Amino acid sequence: MPDRKPDPAPTGPLHEQVFRRLSADLMAGRFAAGQKLPLRALAAEMGTSLMPVRDALQRLESLGALVGTAGRTMMVPRLSPEQRADLLRLRLMLETGVIGAAAERRSEADLADLSEENTGMRAAAERGDTAAFLAANLRFHRGLAAAARIHFLEALLDPLWMRLGPVVRDQTPDRANMLRTAEYHDAILRGLLRRDGAAARAALEADVLDGAPALTGALLPGASPAPQD
Amino acid sequence: MPDRKPDPAPTGPLHEQVFRRLSADLMAGRFAAGQKLPLRALAAEMGTSLMPVRDALQRLESLGALVGTAGRTMMVPRLSPEQRADLLRLRLMLETGVIGAAAERRSEADLADLSEENTGMRAAAERGDTAAFLAANLRFHRGLAAAARIHFLEALLDPLWMRLGPVVRDQTPDRANMLRTAEYHDAILRGLLRRDGAAARAALEADVLDGAPALTGALLPGASPAPQD
DNA sequence: TTATCGAAACTGTTATAACAAATCCCCCGG
DNA sequence: CCGGGGGATTTGTTATAACAGTTTCGATAA
Known part of the structure; x- marks a missing residue:
């Protein structure tokens, strides 16, 4: 490497x-x-x-x-289930809101980096290394945001990740979860490759919502926060 | 008062x-x-x-x-037109993303406060007091976000407003612009009153986009950043 | 007149020390 | 054995002072 x-x-x-x-x-x-x-x-x-x-x-x-x-x-703050749900909701809102831009603007290098990150994540998942898995997952999503090339976006997302870190910490995803995450990421990458923002967004939403119940205690009412009522 | x-x-x-x-x-x-x-x-x-x-x-x-x-x-940072456009895009994304929740959760007191704020803003507009107008506009939008009752939302929006302040400063909207803003706000309020999130969102989007050209130098490609491709 | 060099004034950074408030813990009384 | 009280300790806050880097401005030379 x-x-x-x-x-x-x-x-x-x-x-x-x-x-x-x-x-x-x-x-x-x-x-x-x-x-x-x-x-x-x-x-x-x-x-x-x-x-x-x-x-x-x-x-x-x-x-x-x-x-x-x-x-x-x-x-480091203790978050209530409601707070954790809102945190995820906001992250989903921002990430889905900019993935269209990512699909348009992503470079070949972005694709390569993200792809490599995901193979690393899958490897960690298969070997059961949750720490490495979570770290790779974080890098993948931050790379996704970076590919959108929107100023100030990291400044909005990073604080959310900082709050999410301690939440994710005391939660041990099983191997099936982790492998499913890798699948979602593959789907996202396929969307980005074809510059199909809608497909990438759908996969991204599925990715985030899949992990949500474990993090929030099965909260999160509506799937997408506000696409169209 | x-x-x-x-x-x-x-x-x-x-x-x-x-x-x-x-x-x-x-x-x-x-x-x-x-x-x-x-x-x-x-x-x-x-x-x-x-x-x-x-x-x-x-x-x-x-x-x-x-x-x-x-x-x-x-x-205090000097922002490029692209940065200003992204700033507005992110603000629009967040505000439209949560106004559905605001429509559902808004209390009577929220409505009263926002309504009062808007009449004050309209008064400032008619009297040509742009400073008071801008201050009231800021309070209105922050109140809107508060009505959504989403944790951490202010923490995301406030920094955007802080960056927007210096941009708005050296820009003098004419009376017509200001009065139009008050109309948009009325439409938003009607949407909130009827708990019609979609209507409120449409009015909000129009509100933000109306002022956008003056702030960004006629940037802002697609209207909504990413509802559906 | 203009360009350049150098010194002086200014910038934020960091450590130390004094301070006030909150916390902790032990001892005493029940 | 349990509950309070009080002092010692630990906490973050702030000011002062010494420091290193940058900027700026004036004098000098071309």
């Missing part, structure tokens, strides 16, 4: 390095809901002073990825 | 007070695109040290409402 990203190369101010690291941890589900993140502990762990981690935590709070407790200590 | 919000009551940490103030200034279009916001100037203006304003500016940056210049000074 070629080195696509050798290493993000810890560049820029410390608070941004901390921010990137914590963001990635959040999205990857390395933090549990309800977990508290004390300033001094993190600072010590990273070998910096309080200020950079304080900056990073505050930014994450304003993104909604963390919440402040009564004592102002940052905590 | 009854005192709905006597005063947000400067509560909480300083950095949050600063954040709220700057956010409001951004959304209201009190800052111009390209304007730089030096730490020490703002700190002196508000009578605090650097740290609280630094925190606030950093949070705004991570929301995308500000961008850091080469010298790390924060600046």
Whole structure:
């Protein structure tokens, strides 16, 4: 496997390095809901002073990825079933809303990257590696959004993923689920290849809604949030 | 006019007070695109040290409402026509995506508030007060989103408004535009009243798209971003 | 007059330290 | 054995000061 990203190369101010690291941890589900993140502990762990981690935590709070407790200590939020359902609904809305643009604008490189990502995901699924599966799934969907080439889209979706991470964490999809996800992704890719936005959208919707019950506790009333009443 | 919000009551940490103030200034279009916001100037203006304003500016940056210049000074971003179009597209997508929920869940109080807001907006339009018009328009649309009762929705829309503020600022709608907006809003309200999501959505789309050319420079290809191809 | 070099003023960044508030835990009384 | 009270500890917040980078402006030379 070629080195696509050798290493993000810890560049820029410390608070941004901390921010990137914590963001990635959040999205990857390395933090549990309800977990508290004390300033001094993190600072010590990273070998910096309080200020950079304080900056990073505050930014994450304003993104909604963390919440402040009564004592102002940052905590990764516990989401109610309704909140989890709304989270998924918004993600579905955004992703289905832009996949038409992705179908039009996707480059060959986009297709190749997404395809490779999905074969990796399927491999993880077959080997039962849920952690790798979830990480690959995240990358696939973020790549999908990137292919749409819409400014500010990542800025909307990433915070949703950060909130989703802890939710996905304590949920173990079985092999059948994971393989089904890979199938959906294949269907999405076929749609993108043929520049058939509608087909890709249908597959995407099926993909998101398939995993929804497990995440929300079988909530999510209407399938599509608002295509036409 | 009854005192709905006597005063947000400067509560909480300083950095949050600063954040709220700057956010409001951004959304209201009190800052111009390209304007730089030096730490020490703002700190002196508000009578605090650097740290609280630094925190606030950093949070705004991570929301995308500000961008850091080469010298790390924060600046309100200059948006390209494409960026402005995408901004509007995303706003339209989100607002139309949730207005169905608003039509279902809106309370009587929601209707009353929105209606009052719109009469105020129309009054501002007739008297040619564009600042008041824009402020009322903002409150109307934010109220619309609030009526949908979808968690995290404000967290997605507010950053868009913050980026839109400076764009709207240096654009002076004529009286006809403003009055037309009030008409669209009336149509939206009629839709909400009858719990007719489709009608409300159509009026909302017309509302947003009507103002789009002036904001983007006549961009915005397809009307609805992705209902059905 | 214009271009260039250099210094001074300004920028955000980070660490340290003092502070206030909330929390935790142990001890005492029931 | 259980419930409260109170002090010690831990929490985030903010200011100050030292730092490094950039920008800017003036003087000098072509």
